[in-house]
Every structure is written in structure tokens, then in C-alpha cells.
Amino acid sequence: MGVLISEVGPRDGLQSIAPIMPTAAKCAWIDDLAAAGVTEIEVGSFVPAKLLPQLADTAQIVRHARTIPGLTVAALVPNARGAADAIEAGAHKITLPLSCSESHSLANLRRTHAQVLAEAAAVAELIRALPQGQRPHFEGSLSTAFGCTLEGHVPPAKVAELAQALMKAGCDEVGLADTTGYANPASVAILIRAVWSAVGKDALTGIHLHNTRGLGLANALAAFEVGITTFDSSQAGLGGCPFAPGASGNIVTEDLVFMFEAMGVGTGIDLDALIAARRHLATAFPDEPLYGFTSAAGVPLDFVPATPSKQGAFA
Numbered sequence: 001m002g003v004l005i006s007e008v009g010p011r012d013g014l015q016s017i018a019p020i021m022p023t024a025a026k027c028a029w030i031d032d033l034a035a036a037g038v039t040e041i042e043v044g045s046f047v048p049a050k051l052l053p054q055l056a057d058t059a060q061i062v063r064h065a066r067t068i069p070g071l072t073v074a075a076l077v078p079n080a081r082g083a084a085d086a087i088e089a090g091a092h093k094i095t096l097p098l099s100c101s102e103s104h105s106l107a108n109l110r111r112t113h114a115q116v117l118a119e120a121a122a123v124a125e126l127i128r129a130l131p132q133g134q135r136p137h138f139e140g141s142l143s144t145a146f147g148c149t150l151e152g153h154v155p156p157a158k159v160a161e162l163a164q165a166l167m168k169a170g171c172d173e174v175g176l177a178d179t180t181g182y183a184n185p186a187s188v189a190i191l192i193r194a195v196w197s198a199v200g201k202d203a204l205t206g207i208h209l210h211n212t213r214g215l216g217l218a219n220a221l222a223a224f225e226v227g228i229t230t231f232d233s234s235q236a237g238l239g240g241c242p243f244a245p246g247a248s249g250n251i252v253t254e255d256l257v258f259m260f261e262a263m264g265v266g267t268g269i270d271l272d273a274l275i276a277a278r279r280h281l282a283t284a285f286p287d288e289p290l291y292g293f294t295s296a297a298g299v300p301l302d303f304v305p306a307t308p309s310k311q312g313a314f315a
Contacts, residue, residue, distance in 0.1 A: 002266035004230040006040040013238030014054050021284045023057045027064045029280035036273035040072040046082035062089040078109050080122035093137040100159050101148030117169050124170020140166030141175045147182030156191050160198035167199050181212020185222035192226050206230030209251050216251040236281050237291030252292040261305040272309050
């Protein structure tokens, strides 16, 4: 039994940080994450540079990441134009966000639900036009699925309805995103089952959780116990959505990996090497708080990871 940890730090982690991380530093960070055993990394977002200058070099980052053997290179896109740029750069996976709260959709993408679904259909058409072996995987991300700082509660039936619409538009799968940190373990299980009932288990395998109110790992465990196998997280807990007030704090990758490895659930990630990769963030952002209990406290004396360390005993 194992899980896939999808590292979103180079996109979601960096998008809210003002100081620009140099392109070479981003590439070195991604190199070290991949060397630690991270097999999927969301390396950036194809949005206008004037909106997110931190991610203006995403095409360069994608091209570099493509040179790393065994790495799935993912990118976020807001529309078909961004998807075309992601395809040209060579992304293996493209994620288009659809906010389940229409107010958030208007704030985040300046699009209604109908407009975003039209963009999803246009992206799917772009992908279908490619030769079979060159088509990136296309995910529709159901953002604000557990609630919205602008609208409050989002009914599970609405999320399920939008999941069906994304699949009908041509997505290969959908993902659930707790953009605002409103989820709790009970609501995670309820919503996963509701979406599975609408689109089937094969169409929903991943979840993106925030730790805004301290429930990130509890929610991840609840999702795992239901049957979710892919989990987004950000090294050092960097990131959050700049268009959802107060919604800071991704799950710390190091803590998520430790939890699963301590449970005997393999992640394929060397925790020593993963923690060592934090040095790139400390160097680039000396004034930015870096989070994580595992990196601060170390692991228990008798800790035996499910994934053996490549560097010997854990520090």
C-alpha cells in the first residue's frame, strides 16, 4: 500500500510570496525534491506575469523539470490560452481550477461557472487534437469545495454537480481542493463519497488540503481512510490562495510524508533528503516563516520508515 505525494510548493507555495525566487534556485529546489523521491511536482502556473510575477518563468521551469527522469511535471492553467502555453512547454499534467463558489470564481479567474466550463471544454479540445502519446493528463480542480470565505458553506450536491460538468467537458479526472481551510474530517469523507457517487471512484483520486485551522493532517488521514491515494502538499507549508482572504497554509510536505511513513504507508520519499531540500527556501526567503514539526523536532528514536532512507539514519 502506498500514496502519491504531489508537491505544489513551486506553484501554490510561491504564488503568495512577494520576493522573486530566481529561476536557477527554483530549478535546483525541484532537482532536490525529485532526488528525494518526489515523483509529481506542480512547478508553476501559466498566468499573466503581471498578475503573478513570481511565476513568470513557469515555461522555463517546465522545460527544465521535463529533463528529470521519472518526474511528472504538472502546471496550473486558468484558461485555454494558459493550457496552450503549458502544452507547448511540455507539461505532463494540466490542472484547471473551477471554484465551487461562484463568487470566488469571479475573484480568482474573473469567470462564471459557465465560462470556466467552456474553457475546460476548449482545453479538452486542444488536448484531443494532439497525437495520443503527446496528450497531457487533464484535471479539473474543484476549488473552495468545502466552503468559501466569500459565500460560506458550499452544498456537497453543488460540488458533485460541478464534478459531473467538468467530466462532461472532457476532463480526465477531478480533484477536491479545500482552498479556504474549511474542511474537517467528517466533511472530507462526506464530500468524497458524494463526488464518487456522481462521477465514479476512478474520476476522483486526489485531494488538495490546507492547514489553515490546524486540521490539514487530520483531513488527509480521513481522506486516506476513505480511499483517496493522491495528496497535494507544500514544502515548509508555504502558500495559500491570494484570492481567498485568510486561507493561508498548505499541508507541510515533510509532516505529511512522516505521518504516512510512520503508519507503514510508503510514499517513495526519503525524509532526510526531503528535509535537506528546505535549504533552498531558507536561502531564497530568509524573512519568510518556514513551517513543519518534523523538521524541527526530528523523528522518534525507533522510527522505521516504510520508504528506506538513501542517506542512512534520520537526523
